[in-house]
Amino acid sequence: MLRIIILVLSLALANVVVGDDFESNEPKCEANYGTNGPEFSCSGSLSTDYKCNNTFLNIFNTPFYDCSNVNIFWDAPRNNLILTIEAANYTNLKQPFAVSLSSRLGLVPVYRMYSNGQEVLISKTEEKQSVHTSDENYQVVLKFKGPQRFQLYGTFIEYQVAPINTSAS
Numbered sequence: 001m002l003r004i005i006i007l008v009l010s011l012a013l014a015n016v017v018v019g020d021d022f023e024s025n026e027p028k029c030e031a032n033y034g035t036n037g038p039e040f041s042c043s044g045s046l047s048t049d050y051k052c053n054n055t056f057l058n059i060f061n062t063p064f065y066d067c068s069n070v071n072i073f074w075d076a077p078r079n080n081l082i083l084t085i086e087a088a089n090y091t092n093l094k095q096p097f098a099v100s101l102s103s104r105l106g107l108v109p110v111y112r113m114y115s116n117g118q119e120v121l122i123s124k125t126e127e128k129q130s131v132h133t134s135d136e137n138y139q140v141v142l143k144f145k146g147p148q149r150f151q152l153y154g155t156f157i158e159y160q161v162a163p164i165n166t167s168a169s
Contacts, residue, residue, distance in 0.1 A: 031057040031081060033072070035064075042067035047075045050150070058084040060091070072157040077108055077146030084141050087161040091138040095163070099140040100129040102158035113141040133164060 029052030035044035041063045048055035064070045066088045074081065090097035101110070101122065111119040112132055122130055122142075132140050144157065 029055040031055050033057065033062055042069055043071040045073040045075055045154075046081075048078060048081055048146075050076075050078045052079060054080045054082055056082045056084070058086065060084070060086045068161045070157075070159050070161075073154050074108075074144065074146070074157055075154045076150060077144065077152055077155055078150060079146055079148060081144040081146065082113070082141065083144065083157065084139050085159065085161070086139050090134065090161070090163070094138055096134045096138065098134070098162050098164050099132045100160040100162065101132065101142070102129055102156070107152055107155040108147075109145045111143040111145065113143050119143060129160075 029049055031046045031048050033044060033046040035041045044064070046057060059065050059070075064072070065086060068087070068089075085099055087097050089095075110122045112122055113119050115135055115137065122132075132142075134140050144155075146152070146155075
């Protein structure tokens with residue numbers, strides 16, 4: 001019975017979490033991040049507070065915003081990390097773009113989040129990458145679902161940003 005209650009509550013919470021419009025009694029937790037130095041500004045690490053069920057990171061507010069190839073190590077992943085990917089060459093210009101997400105994310109489930117509240121599990125495939133196009137806000141919002149207890153040393157979040165080919169063949 002407790003599992004059913006937890007499942008219902010988690011589904012209800014999942015339908016409320018949408019990018020920066022998240023509203024709840026829980027404080028808005030933000031991820032701590034850093035780069036691997038000036039020579040490697042498109043790679044780095046992030047950590048989340050284990051007390052937070054949902055931690056947010058908008059790439060707009062980071063050095064990764066200007067990068068087309070990003071490699072971030074999520075140290076000791078726990079609970080949910082909601083990552084909003086924006087890209088300087090596209091979001092500012094209100095141009096759609098594609099995010100190619102690396103398949104190295106096999107350690108934690110990843111969900112694509114849409115502005116209507118829908119979440120879709122990104123299935124693990126044999127392919128090296130899964131491609132996701134930006135939404136009407138010129139963003140790609142992803143939820144990485146880490147374990148509730150410490151189980152993993154860490155996991156990589158790797159993606160590439162590229163234009164969408166809009167020319168007809």
